[in-house]
Amino acid sequence: MITFKNITKQYTKGTHSVDALKDIDLTIHQGEIFGIIGASGAGKSTLLRLINGLERPTAGSVAVGNLALDGLSKQELRHLRLDIGMIFQHFQLIQSRTVAENIAFALKAAGVKKTKFAARINELIDLVGLIGHADSYPSQLSGGQKQRVGIARALANDPRVLLCDEATSALDPVTTQQILSLLKDLNKRLGLTIVLITHEIEVVKQICDRVAVMDAGRIVETGPTFSLFSEPRHPVSRRYVDMALQIELPDEILKRVPGKVIRLQFTGDKTGESTLSSAIKQFDINVSILHGKVDYIQDQAFGVLIVSLTGTALKVDAAIEWLDQQLHALEVIDYVA
Amino acid sequence: MWLDRIIDILPELAKALGETGLMVGISLSLAILFGIPLGVLLFVTDKGLFFENRTLRSVLDFVVNIVRSLPFIILLVALIPLTNLLVRTTIGPGAAAVSLTVAAIPFLARLVETSLREVPPGLIEAAEACGARPLRIIVSVLLPEALPGIIQGVTLTLISLIGFSAMAGIVGGGGVGDLAIRFGYYRYDNVIMLTTIVVLIVIVQLIQATGNRFARIADKR
Structure with missing residues (x-):
């Protein structure tokens, strides 16, 4: 479904250049929840943004479905983005617009007819569990509710893929649970492919089918979540697993x-x-x-x-x-x- | 006694207020019409944004800075030929409005640009991730999010225009400021001087209060 081939990403500042991503080869399958875990600066955010073209690789190629992103025009890229929803750590809602208007923004972006807005918005508000909040402003909502608006906006145009950029990192544990189970539910019900990046091993443990561990711009380990826990191979992976299990004797x-x-x-x-x-x-x-x-x-x-x-x-x-x-x-x- | 003096001057004051209203009204409307798009253009052509264009951005930046570095009184005189060309006269409120407009457009444009910078880059990225066109992002995200700041910018421009318009007497533009200079300053008429100052203070306070109110209403953060 999503493939990365031989990806390198360099940032150049003056004469100084930094490798944000190195030798990335990765395939994400349709319908799975794929986690990318790593410390901040490991390159996971850049990797995620390659999928919807918010970042372009310095070398290598990215493909979503059968579509290679390399040669896409701006117009074609916008079209692809309608098929890839994205949610963010800090929600990124339009503060001056209501919940319904925030969702409507995504519909407008897709050129949906205005007459179809109301029905679709109601459907989405129902889907993410925000009934009664259509006319609230983001500042009147809790963090979890804001993320639900983010999810509704991301799903407005029935995308095949949902990208989650640290989607639960700004939420308290209880709300994190609720959002994770919503994501899991959407994955099952809609057959949505979910790619999430996180620094929290708990998130991976709870909902990811497969996981890639990143360290300093490289993927150091990829595999089913269960294998990561039962036999972590790389030291970085082992550290995450130990963190999750928290079994140590004084x-x-x-x-x-x-x-x-x-x-x-x-x-x-x-x-x-x-x-x-x-x-x-x-x-x-x-x-x-x-x-x-x-x-x-x-x-x-x-x-x-x-x-x-x-x-x-x-x-x-x-x-x-x-x-x-x-x-x-x-x-x-x-x-x- | 001074009350009689004020009553005497009332027709003059009313006329002056009308002239100020005309000059400032014209130039503010044109500033909104051109200054806001110019401010948006300054912002979206900057580095990392969707219409990134270094050449255009530097040219606009340069022009805006030039106009803003000229003292208004110099601009007023320097623009006499342009005024003649545009309104076929170099005197009166209409003539003064030309220079006021030229001063107000870059002034407001800078303020608009500054308020657009307050919009979180992550929100612009989120809008791009939705697959929205740049124009849609400007209309549905940037301008609404910057609206409270833009309202404050328009308020500030209006108040500055009232200040600038005091110099419009140079080209026979008239107005409240000119009245204060002619009667109050040249003729040592303190009653008129004080009256016009009080009137100006009241007007500016009202404008600022109204601007704040609208900005607050627009602010949903």
């Missing part, structure tokens, strides 16, 4: 705990506890759970347990070896004799 506790402390990771149908209880029976060891968390990513279970194993050293080592075979990943965190 050193003080690690020192006090007897036995061998291990971190078990389990995914899908193999739950940690049943494997652990088999280990207890087989090897005659004691297990105490120090920390644990089960998360559901794309409706698949993903869990981490930190346990300490006590018993004779031989049996403990054998148990660890067995567990390592059974489970996805295992890590010995610390050894206290």
Whole structure:
């Protein structure tokens, strides 16, 4: 659906030039929610803007559907933009116009007949859950409501793609949840392809089917969200995953705990506890759970347990070896004799 | 006694007010008609905007600066040939209106340009992302968002025009300011001087208050 081939983007200021994007090759499929995560300055915002031509690459090509953006005239580019909605961190609504008029702006841009405005605007206001606010001004709305107006405006001309530029970063956690579930719902109901950029791993975890991790202008890892969490390959990815899972034992506790402390990771149908209880029976060891968390990513279970194993050293080592075979990943965190 | 003096002068004052109204009215209308588009042009031809055009922008910028750097009294005299060409006379309120208009257009254009700069670049980008044409963005986004500032700009232009029009006496334009100079200054008539000053103060206060009111109504932020 959206392809990036060999993209480079350089910004030149005087004799100084900065590579905003380097060697980007990426394909985003139709109907998926694709996340691009990275720190600020990683290039994700530039990458997103290549899709609707707000930015042009220095080298390489971008295509949406079968349409390559390279040689498009201004007119053709405007036409393409009608097919690609976009929402923003700071909403970017026309402050001097009401909710209905803000939505009408997108319809006017598309050359829709004025007689069709009222019906379409009502439909959109209903779709994003803003009934009763048609005549409010943006300043009278909460952040979440403003973003809903942004979404309604972006969807006014039935686009195939929705670009989200840090769409929830200015919202509180509860509102973020609401907006994310609205996006997910729109993705399912309308078959909308959503490309979102964020610096929040929680957003990726909750709604993205696939994700690209960016660092310093490059994509360092791409894959299904679940794989990113279960086996992050790049250090930057690992940092995001650790941030999301927030499983760490304070050193003080690690020192006090007897036995061998291990971190078990389990995914899908193999739950940690049943494997652990088999280990207890087989090897005659004691297990105490120090920390644990089960998360559901794309409706698949993903869990981490930190346990300490006590018993004779031989049996403990054998148990660890067995567990390592059974489970996805295992890590010995610390050894206290 | 001074009341009689004021009553005596009332017909003169009324005539002067009429002349000021005429000169300022003409030049303000023309300033709005040409100054606002010029201000928009100064803005949209600037770097990074959709009609970016370095040559045009520098030329406009240069011309605007030239007109704005001339003291009005010099402009008034310098434009006599142009006035003759346009209104076939070099005296009277109509003649003075030419110079006032020439001064007011770049003045208002700068103020309009400044208020357009207050529109967040992200909003312009969002409008472009909607697939809107530049003209649509100007009409439906830039001008409405800058409206409170533009109203303040028009108010300021109007007040400056009233000030400038005091010099219109040079070309026989008349007006309230001219009345103050002729009677108050040349004839040491303090009553008339004070009366006209009070009248001018009241007019300017009213204009500013009205301008503020409209700007507030237009401001939905």
